[in-house]
Amino acid sequence: MQVPLEVTYRDVPKTDAIEALVQGKVARLERVCDHISSCHIAIEKAHDRPSNGSPYRVRIDLTVPPGHELAAVENPGEGTQYEPLEVVIRDTFAAAERQLKELNERQHDQVKAHPTQSVTGIITQLFPEEGYGFLKTLEGQEIYFHRNSVLQNDYDRLAIGTGVHFFVEEGEEGPQASTVKIVDKPGAHVPESSEAEEIEPPLGWQQ
Structure with a gap:
């Protein structure tokens, strides 16, 4: 893994299963974009017993040279009460992957419009x-x-x-x-x- 990775846990136990899931998802992002310069992930439990929605919140911040900053956040609302943390993590990484793919497509289109x-x-x-x-x-x-x-x-x-x-x-x-x-x-x-x-x-x- 080449991406400088920082993972922060807030009121969520750090387990081997969660670590393995995060590492695997970061490796997938690297396959989408091989020059991510930084990746910060915040995993937190915002509420112990929310009246609605999931108690978990996950945020991924990515930096891609020369100056792109991407952020993906998942904090499930009504209809997804007590959604497992693993699902919230997967959904957040899926959102980050979509943003990386969109960035790659924009860059590719601009390069095609300006011959090398x-x-x-x-x-x-x-x-x-x-x-x-x-x-x-x-x-x-x-x-x-x-x-x-x-x-x-x-x-x-x-x-x-x-x-x-x-x-x-x-x-x-x-x-x-x-x-x-x-x-x-x-x-x-x-x-x-x-x-x-x-x-x-x-x-x-x-x-």
Whole structure:
């Protein structure tokens, strides 16, 4: 499991069965979207003996780069009194999965409407723990990229100042890079304090 996961229980016992259910559902979300950057789940018992509705409430908050925040909440009302916690959890994850699929479809439609463009650039920022970074095109535009977009699993070989070749895709939050390939200084290791300007730029680079 790659997603940074945080689960909070409030007045609900943490059992192996609930943990296994949550882990399995998070893995399913990962199959829908393989670059979720954070997942927080709150499982609580809001009422001991509600006059109507279920006593349980489940909320899932997801973050998807470059800046998408999704939230799914289930708090069953009338007609579903004392619905088991497992059912509420499944329903909440189903709602979160629908939102992820809708996000994927919107991004896909926008990419189809904006044909990809081949671009050369240089790495300017890296966030290894979060698994993403930014690069600058020859025209000076900074563009987001995710580690899954780097070919041959070469994300860990990138450094500030590494020259790359990539394609630009139009995402919901603006342009983002895909199919990122190292074309200059492969495997170079640059001290964290170094700036891109201190490194010899790739062929054709201009500030």
